[in-house]
Amino acid sequence: MPKRVWGSGTYSPGAVAYWAQVAALAQRTDGCRAGVATLAGYLGDAKRTAERYLAELSAPGPEGIPELTTVRRTASDGDGETAERRTRAVGRGEHFAYVPVLAVKTLRRPLFVLYCAATYAVATGTPVTAAELATLLGVTEYSARRMTDELERLGWITVHRRAGVHGRHLYEVHDQPLTVVDGGPDRPHTDGGSGACADGGSLAIKEDPELTDESSTQERGAFRRRRDDRKWVPAPVDTLGNQPGGNYPVAAVPPALRGRTRPAARPTYAGPPLTLSRDAWTLLRPVLAPVADLLPDVSPFMTRRIVREILRQIRVDGIWPDEIRDQVARLRGWTPAEEIRDPGRWLLGAVLPVRSRCGMTGCHWGFLAHTGVPCKACAEIEAARGRAGHPPHTGPRPYACSACGWDSPTPLPYDRCAACRPA
Numbered sequence: 001m002p003k004r005v006w007g008s009g010t011y012s013p014g015a016v017a018y019w020a021q022v023a024a025l026a027q028r029t030d031g032c033r034a035g036v037a038t039l040a041g042y043l044g045d046a047k048r049t050a051e052r053y054l055a056e057l058s059a060p061g062p063e064g065i066p067e068l069t070t071v072r073r074t075a076s077d078g079d080g081e082t083a084e085r086r087t088r089a090v091g092r093g094e095h096f097a098y099v100p101v102l103a104v105k106t107l108r109r110p111l112f113v114l115y116c117a118a119t120y121a122v123a124t125g126t127p128v129t130a131a132e133l134a135t136l137l138g139v140t141e142y143s144a145r146r147m148t149d150e151l152e153r154l155g156w157i158t159v160h161r162r163a164g165v166h167g168r169h170l171y172e173v174h175d176q177p178l179t180v181v182d183g184g185p186d187r188p189h190t191d192g193g194s195g196a197c198a199d200g201g202s203l204a205i206k207e208d209p210e211l212t213d214e215s216s217t218q219e220r221g222a223f224r225r226r227r228d229d230r231k232w233v234p235a236p237v238d239t240l241g242n243q244p245g246g247n248y249p250v251a252a253v254p255p256a257l258r259g260r261t262r263p264a265a266r267p268t269y270a271g272p273p274l275t276l277s278r279d280a281w282t283l284l285r286p287v288l289a290p291v292a293d294l295l296p297d298v299s300p301f302m303t304r305r306i307v308r309e310i311l312r313q314i315r316v317d318g319i320w321p322d323e324i325r326d327q328v329a330r331l332r333g334w335t336p337a338e339e340i341r342d343p344g345r346w347l348l349g350a351v352l353p354v355r356s357r358c359g360m361t362g363c364h365w366g367f368l369a370h371t372g373v374p375c376k377a378c379a380e381i382e383a384a385r386g387r388a389g390h391p392p393h394t395g396p397r398p399y400a401c402s403a404c405g406w407d408s409p410t411p412l413p414y415d416r417c418a419a420c421r422p423a
Contacts, residue, residue, distance in 0.1 A: 001016075001019070001020055001096060001097050001099050001116050002088075002096045003095040003096060003097070003120060004061075004094070005019050005067060006113050006117070007095075010062055011057070011067070012056065012109075013109030013112065014053045014109050015056045015057050016113055017043060017053075017104050017112055018039065018043065018050065018053040019067060019068070019087060020099065020112075021039060021105075022039070022057075022068060022085050022086075023087040024101040026085065026086050031071075031085060031086045032085040033081075033084055034082070034085075036054065039054075042105060043104070043105060054070075054085075066088070068087055069086050069087075069088070070085050071083065071084045071085075071086075095120065097116050097119040097123060098119065098123070099112075099116055099119055100175050102175075103156065106154075107154070107156065110139075111147060111150065111151050111154075111156075113136070113137060114133060114136075114137060114147055115156055115173070118157055118171045119173045122171055122173045127164055127168045128171075130144045130145050133147075133148065154177055155174065157174065158171070158172040159171055159172075274300060274303060274307070276307070280307075280311060283310070283311065283314055283321050284311070286321060286325050287324050287325045288310075288328070289325065291332055291343070291351075294340065294343035294347075298343050302348065305348055306344065306347050306348055306352070309348060309352050313352070319354070323364070324352070327352075328347075328351055328352075330364075330367065331350065332351075358375060358378050358381060360377065363375045363377070366379075399412055401416055401420055402415040403416055403417070403420035404417065404419075
């Protein structure tokens with residue numbers, strides 16, 4: 001299925017389904033020779049509905065080329081034969097998705113378009129969200145979530161919730177349903193429309209005379225069109241002294257009418273657990289040994305980011321695990337325990353990033369790996385920077401630098417001048 005058919009928004013979901021059915025039959029050597037009534041029977045539609053969708057595909061598309069080509073043939077004896085239909089071929093470099101023809105005959109038309117999008121996303125490794133699927137289907141985000149749940153309930157996809165990058169869902173597409181298809185959803189829904197099924201039109205708009213009480217309905221409405229002397233207005237009531245529990249006691253709001261409130265505690269993580277291979281755990285275990293007591297307080301989301309950052313430094317940047325372990329142990333010893341309020345953010349933002357002025361691989365925060373000795377190259381760079389850009393010492397000022405004693409007429413950030421502040 002080319003993406004221009006199901007992903008451009010040019011064709012209706014019904015036309016997408018008929019394109020797939022004709023394309024499946026056109027794989028024969030003589031093309032698709034099924035009649036309109038036969039195609040309608042395959043997809044469970046009326047003949048008039050099939051003709052409408054085939055006419056939509058036969059019209060020129062956005063590029064001026066129709067998606068469906070029909071060739072009329074006549075036998076040698078002069079009798080007419082069934083028309084031969086062929087779909088437009090997929091061009092070189094064009095995006096497409098492999099879908100089974102069983103999905104066309106089983107799923108509803110919008111669900112089949114959603115299945116094509118999920119198949120394409122899984123094949124290309126593209127993470128998708130409910131908002132993107134809603135834009136593709138032309139429905140609301142809530143309807144896209146319901147359709148995804150229905151497609152998963154029918155067994156055509158499996159959704160691994162919050163298992164992807166940045167907490168996105170991961171989709172697994174199946175060539176055939178894993179569960180028994182019950183023929184439709186448990187309850188009718190509109191998918192953003194007004195009726196239970198968009199193919200059958202809208203709901204009724206006329207009133208049922210048997211259910212309408214005409215005796216209590218005025219001919220020209222029940223509202224006033226002009227002002228009068230307002231004699232019908234009741235007498236005013238004195239509410240000046242009303243207090244809670246006074247003239248009108250304030251009753252507690254029932255739970256059914258209360259709005260959504262934020263829970264007192266953060267909800268527990270309900271996603272899949274973190275799984276590591278044996279090689280990855282062999283690299284991570286000695287690195288995180290100095291902070292093993294802090295890991296239980298780290299959320300699962302931050303734990304995944306920390307693991308990815310450590311493996312990236314080892315496998316991509318080429319940093320030895322022993323150097324990262326020494327960096328973690330050194331900063332753990334330097335940082336007081338009461339200052340580590342969020343262990344996950346502290347590890348990811350202050351410990352793991354490699355910051356060095358000299359740019360050497362074995363230098364972390366101005367100290368050499370393994371030994372913890374101050375880096376001489378960083379010290380020379382700092383000294384040269386101080387000699388070149390240090391402000392001149394002038395007369396006494398009310399604010400002084402805590403490092404070099406330089407007096408400033410204005411307050412200094414962190415009590416350091418521009419030359420003494422770390423980069």
